[in-house]
Amino acid sequence: MFIDTHLHLIDQSALHYPWLAGVEALNRDFLYGEYALQAQRAGITRALHMEVDVTPSEIQTEIDYVAGLSKGEGSLIAGAIAACRPEEAGFSAYLERQRANPFVKGFRRILHTMPDDLSESSLFRDNIRRMGGSGLTFDLCVLPRQTDRAITLVDLAPDVTFILDHCGVPDIKGDDFAVWRGGITEIAKRPNVIAKISGIVAYADAQWQAETLKPYVHHVIGSFGWDRIVWGSDWPVCTLGGGLATWIAATHALVSGCSESEKTKLFSGNAERVWTL
Template identity: 65%
Template sequence: MIVDTHLHLINKSALTYPWLGGVPALDRDFLYSTYEAEARRVGIDTALHMEVDVDPREIEMETSEVGQLSRREGSLLKGAIAACRPEEDGFAAYLERQQGDPLVKGFRRVLHVVPDDLSDGAVFRENLKRLAGSRFTFDLCVLPHQIPKAIALADLVPDLQFVLDHCGVPDIRSGAEHPWCEHISEIARRPNVVAKISGVVAYADESWNAETLRPYVEHTIGVFGWDRVVWGSDWPVCTLGGNLSTWVATTHALLNGCSPDERTKLLSANARRIWRLA
């Protein structure tokens, strides 16, 4: 069975998503019921909700909405990676409020939609240090040229578990492997970083196939190793390159020839260990 570590849900009647206007293909509802039906068919039995960059005033509302869905009988949702704003003075109080919520497994601040120097700020860095040694993870969502910024954060807080989203967002559409390749190899040297094999179908052109994605997925797994990779659907963003079933089938094709132990680590075991999932 598969643990999906990167599920987005969009419910426009409940929350506001300022960025959706710029992505017409995603500017509609993508609800839990739709995801669940397909997820169960392809073998997903556990999912972590990934924040969807809602209006900052609605960050805690988003977590509450996910919590309600997680309490449904038989829900696949077992945790949430919540949005946060480490660059703001109110982060400490926000973090304290999340401490008592077992649903919250970690945090993310999308860094490729803000100025490159945001994570260099003193407030951002001091607030990130508040997560040191905690049960929380921190997802890094950066473009290839920003991976050195992610490396700096990993070095700043060595006892915080970081998760690099989407194989570091390679530019597969253009076939560009550099400087992505070198940067991925460098960040993989940090033992407190794991890589998420997720979302890459959205970065390829319409004619992609498994072999198009293979160099990027295999390089990421190769430098991180099987104990430091997890899998994510990035639904519904993955629908820009296919659908959930297509991405799961492609993943299995890419894993052809791997041992059962390696396959299990990527698809479920590592995620269950990192986020303490039953």
């Protein structure tokens, strides 16, 4: 059974997502009911909602919207990774509000589509340090060329647990393995970083097979070890690479030779520990 640590829900009647205008394949509603049916069929028992880069003024609205869904009978949603803006002066007050909200398990600020120097301001870094001791995690979504900047941020906040999204966003389609591999090896040396096995089916070409993904997933597991990896669906982005059931089947194939205890850590055990689920 899986805990999905990276679920996106899109409801354009409730929230606004400016970036969707540039991604035609995802520019529709992806609602909880559609996800839940697929997820339960595939063996997902709980999920963390990952922020979907809504209009900044709607960040709290998104949290409240997902919290409402979590209250439904039999809901899979166990918490949320909320959007945040560490580059803004209001972050400190926002942090304190979310610390008082047990539904919020962590934060993410999209970095891979933002200017490289966003995380280099003193305000951004000071605000990330403020998360130390809060129990809230910080998801890093960075390109391989941005990994050095991510490492700097990680080193400046050793008391914060960072989650490296999507295996470090490798360019599988472009076969740029060496640069990505070196960055993973280096960031994995930091004990306060956990890697998320997620998202990569969207970075491969349409003809990908489990063997295509194998060197990437195995390098991440080998670098981080079984105690510092979690699993995520990246639904609905995974629909760009075959869909939820296909990604879960590929995951089973990729760890088929591993022990049951190792699989349990990846599928659910580590997530339970990291986010106290």
